[in-house]
Amino acid sequence: MKLKYRYIIILILLPIGSLWAQQDPSYTFYRYNMNIVNPAYAGADGGAEIGLSVRSQWAGVEGSPETQSAIFGMPMGNNLGMGLSILNDRTFIENHTSLALDFSYRLKLNENLSLFLGLKVGLNSYNVNTQGLVTYNIQSDPGLMDMDGSFTPNIGPGAYLRGKSYFFSLSAPKILTPKRLNNDNGIARQGEEKIHIYAAAGYDIDLNRNLIFKPSVMPRYVNASHFSFDLTAAMMWKNSFEVGAAYRFDEAFSGFFLFRMGKNIRLGYAYEAAVENSVSNLNMGTHEILLKLKL
Secondary structure, eight states: OHHHHHHHHHHHHSTTHHHHSOOSOOOTTTTTOGGGTOGGGTTTTSSOEEEEEEEETTTTSTTOOEEEEEEEEEEETTTEEEEEEEEEEEETTEEEEEEEEEEEEEEEEETTEEEEEEEEEEEEEEEEOTTHHHHTTOEEOTTOOOEEEEEEEEEEEEEEEEOSSEEEEEEOSOOSOOEEEEEETTEEEEEEOOOEEEEEEEEOEEOSSSEEEEEEEEEEEETTSOEEEEEEEEEEETTTEEEEEEEETTTEEEEEEEEEETTTEEEEEEEEEESSHHHHTTTOOEEEEEEEEEO
16 A cells, blocks of 8 residues: 555656656666667577566556567578567556567678668557546546557668677667557647657777676657667676666666676666656666577
8 A cells, every 4th residue: 555655646746757758668778688679680699589678667566667578589691680579568557569570681891890771560559548547636638538459550660780899779660650648738638659769879898808898878869758868888797797887867877787697698687766856765766687598
């Protein structure tokens, strides 16, 4: 019961802002599950791999945002790549599931530099419990119809430039805008999905024989909304253990680690704390777990 009261306090302070301002989830481990946002990454690692992740925001609070994802990618010949990405995102009264096929084509620019061009083709299912708005004291447009979760198609392009020790990424994984719940001056109305544009870049700097410094950034733009910027720094020891920290400007900061279990398994954990005082004072962090398997 205590957690429910805390949840209601959050909704009063934030007017369920994350429900409408940030439609797609952010990830601390964005560098390691790039398939979710960029189809060009499929097969770019040169081998088949599976990635599983769970992100739980404001853990322990009933109804708080939670995201599960599964990705698969593999090369198909010298220049082709193929992948599969599955995402389930629950945010308050919303539930969004997407299933997409990823296709990539590699243009080898020189011995150490390749440009991957990709296309994501998928289906989205969106459900919302409009009756739940009453629980959180949010007014609903009388003309708002229940959204029955019917499947809608989507498509999105991506590009991934990879050098020997650096990368650049640019993608818009969903350029179609199906219907969903929207916030209009405190009243819930039927709106549209916002287009998300992702960019990312990273560089690996060899400090010595055993230690690599890995800075990276991910700017993200949401159409008709806000600009988000992640800044990440990590240290990798002997290609077996990695520890780092990240800051999402004006939103959150986090710490994480990754370690190898044998040659083909990587396991990671990240803890994220909100910058917003109204949330951080309630001591409810965000937990993210990542598992990568090379086949």
